[in-house]
Amino acid sequence: MKALMYTGIEQLELQQIADPEGDFVVKVAGCGVCGTDLKTYLKGHHYFKPPTILGHEFTGYVTRAPKDSGFKIGDPVVVAPYAECGTCNMCKRGLKALCKNKSFVSGGAFCEYVVLPSDYKAVLKLPSINNEHPDMTAYTLVEPFACVLNGIKQLKINEYSNVLIIGSGPMGALFALYFLQNGVPVSVVEPNENRRETVASWGIDCYAPGEVDVGAFDNVVIAVNKAELVNQYVTSIADGGTVLLFSGLKKEEMLSTDSYSIHYRQVTLTGCSGYAMDEFNTAFEMISQNVQHYKRLITHIFPIEQGANAFELLRMGKAFKVVIVP
Numbered sequence: 001m002k003a004l005m006y007t008g009i010e011q012l013e014l015q016q017i018a019d020p021e022g023d024f025v026v027k028v029a030g031c032g033v034c035g036t037d038l039k040t041y042l043k044g045h046h047y048f049k050p051p052t053i054l055g056h057e058f059t060g061y062v063t064r065a066p067k068d069s070g071f072k073i074g075d076p077v078v079v080a081p082y083a084e085c086g087t088c089n090m091c092k093r094g095l096k097a098l099c100k101n102k103s104f105v106s107g108g109a110f111c112e113y114v115v116l117p118s119d120y121k122a123v124l125k126l127p128s129i130n131n132e133h134p135d136m137t138a139y140t141l142v143e144p145f146a147c148v149l150n151g152i153k154q155l156k157i158n159e160y161s162n163v164l165i166i167g168s169g170p171m172g173a174l175f176a177l178y179f180l181q182n183g184v185p186v187s188v189v190e191p192n193e194n195r196r197e198t199v200a201s202w203g204i205d206c207y208a209p210g211e212v213d214v215g216a217f218d219n220v221v222i223a224v225n226k227a228e229l230v231n232q233y234v235t236s237i238a239d240g241g242t243v244l245l246f247s248g249l250k251k252e253e254m255l256s257t258d259s260y261s262i263h264y265r266q267v268t269l270t271g272c273s274g275y276a277m278d279e280f281n282t283a284f285e286m287i288s289q290n291v292q293h294y295k296r297l298i299t300h301i302f303p304i305e306q307g308a309n310a311f312e313l314l315r316m317g318k319a320f321k322v323v324i325v326p
């Protein structure tokens with residue numbers, strides 16, 4: 001099969017490799033490029049050592065399925081790249097995204113075929129509406145959207161809320177689209193003028209950094225990995241507000257935060273990463289019901305032969321979500 005092999009920092013090679021073997025196989029229809037994939041490409045990653053295939057936001061067609069899986073050949077599906085166990089201490093505490101015993105898909109999806117564990121349950125069949133074929137590209141957004149829904153759970157949203165998103169990369173923009181759809185006032189801070197224009201065209205207030213009165217917002221989502229922003233928003237958010245550190249910082253990064261805001265103004269600083277299957281299922285439902293609303297985030301589709309170009313486009317900040325099609 002064709003595979004976009006990550007062979008080292010800033011190196012992606014189209015290779016012909018053996019088809020993977022297994023009894024539960026999905027032929028990839030499309031796979032979104034995630035921030036983690038881009039970070040791995042640009043700087044390396046302790047978990048994804050080259051040579052390896054990246055990509056985990058994928059849809060496809062079942063080409064082989066175990067008898068008791070409930071799937072048949074040709075079923076269009078979206079696959080969750082991992083799922084919580086449901087029985088460990090974290091799962092019992094309701095912190096399923098922090099499960100210590102996840103089952104997962106071991107191979108990446110910037111290729112033609114992905115093998116799933118035989119007993120894998122985190123696979124959802126895509127609905128066909130009016131006998132029309134499901135939109136295989138739009139559903140690549142389920143995984144990133146599930147991560148966003150996990151972030152939204154950490155916020156304190158009520159009918160008086162006013163949300164500020166810092167950074168309108170793909171994830172920040174997904175947050176904004178969620179709040180837009182749900183009638184929660186939302187604004188975005190974004191330095192890149194092209195991105196500001198696009199997000200503004202969706203009907204969302206956009207500001208360049210420094211232009212916004214942060215004290216008017218009670219929930220702030222930091223969707224860019226800049227440590228210095230954390231204290232800036234902790235000190236300037238409304239009293240009783242919540243700052244969500246959504247973008248991961250370097251593991252060894254230390255934050256120094258204003259104690260006055262935490263203690264006297266009851267500002268909460270929190271964070272999250274990943275998703276649990278509850279969020280994955282909700283993201284699936286929401287996208288099913290509003291395909292066009294969310295699909296506008298996908299600005300580019302590249303054939304796998306041009307996969308490296310997709311990464312370069314993202315590096316230049318010229319795209320929102322990019323999907324690679326084998």
Ligand SMILES: [Zn+2]
Nearest residue numbers: 034057143144
């Ligand atoms: Zn992702």
Ligand SMILES: [Zn+2]
Nearest residue numbers: 085088091099
């Ligand atoms: Zn667990």
